[in-house]
Amino acid sequence: MRTIVKGASLVSPDDRLSQQDFTRLADIIQNHCGIRMPPAKRTMVEGRLRKRARALNLPSVHEYCRHIFDDGALDEELVNLIDAITTNKTDFFREEQHFRFLSSSGIQALTQLPHRPGRDRPMKVWSAACSTGAEPYTLAMVFLEWARLQRDFRFEIFATDICTDVLARAKRAVYPEEMARAVSPDLAARYLRRSRNRDDPTIRLVPEVRRSVHFGHLNLMDPSYPMATDMDVIFCRNILIYFDKPTQLSVLKKLCDHLSCGGYLFVGHSETISGLDLPVSAVAPSIFART
Template identity: 55%
Template sequence: MAAFIQDYSGIKMPESKRTMVEGRLRKRVVATGAADLADYCARLFDGGGLADEAIHLIDVVTTNKTEFFREQEHFRVLEEVALPELLARRRAGPYTSLKVWSTASSIGAEPYTLAMVLADASQRHGGFRVDIVATDISTRVLETAATAIYPEEMIAPVPPEMRQRYLLRSKDRARRLVRIVPELRRMVRFGRLNLMDATYPVDRDLDVIFCRNILIYFDKPTQQAVLARLCDHLRPGGYLFLGHSESLAGSGLPMRPLGASVFRRE
């Protein structure tokens, strides 16, 4: 099972995670009507059930930690360093919009944070169009992301002025829920994508890619392969944002480090 999960998603499943994985898989044992974990595995690997079950299996074993404005320094760099350069080049060239990709969007906190930051910047810079593609391997989290509804406690990192502009509170205040405003929801397109795939159905002239805190789950060869594919989707001068514990060291890619795990394609 661990070998299949790593081959399919790139995510390493060491022996230390065995109890956690087995606990999560019990949800699928119940859902599929299998007698136990052994029966579930037999159905998948001996009974031909893997084709239909793979997506659901990955849904329950993947970890989707996320929050609004996570690693906040990245959004400052995007706003103060990357955007001025990208907008200057946009004014001088035939670009019709700013293209951004959130590669591991989870339940949507990262792409909606990007939408807030870029919507504010658009107002300050005379207006520009923003297209955000947000992908994840888990269909379960993408369904949550598309609804754009979150518990109130999750929006604590969002600055108060942005909460006023971009969040709607439930009419039933007892539910303590908020929803991203429609204009921001229209900026983001969600879709399922596996970073282990040989090719990505994403534009190859992107201005910004966020791929944060996912590479740490891959082994080194997988990291290098994914990074090379991501680089191919950035236009020259485009920016790649990685998690603070991730880097491009030894990749040989035409990317210049700018600090805070931010890189610009040469």
């Protein structure tokens, strides 16, 4: 069989993703989870499907596509397909200004709203594309710090994602040490535990942090979200960038329906929502308040 040399590896033509299969997959992915798949992503998709094909003991990407398109396995394979395709990069204190805003003024301002979140009822926080959990656990550390100083302060953190694999890892709460590089020594001493095995440098969150976060599966493309409609803080970061404008608008409108008046919406630093007709006003770069 003819082979193509790619880098150091030999790839058979059967292990390539044809244009036709890529187009079909791109449509399915965009319809199901909103993620745009421009032609430049073909090599990335091919690489990830190659791994998935191996996991199913299928000899090639071509056979994998035959399996899902011709053998009718698409429905049962969809979860794994989405798990394989989604980009899950995340870190503790990623885009650190957002957390600094909450600690320095945001939480305080929220507690002074007429419905007194954090005092008359728990402050409600939602990380809406939480990946492996670094974002909601960072929020948990920030809110636990606040609660250390304000004894009667209460909060709840909800964290959701479409990808089942990242949710399982989030619940395990064990991470490579380098993901927690931005955690200050103070917070690390209180909330992180290092593994004793120097060959496997990982950190683990203490139970107090783990208990603060409730994880669940949620697809932002769903027509409505089974979440409370009086959230005080919503993080939807580094996912909008993968959606087209109409999808961004539809997702953001639904998220705004879940924010209480005065509550904050955080998007990623490289995500712009200006020009979209939404009931929010800007309070700081990539931070908005529900009007």
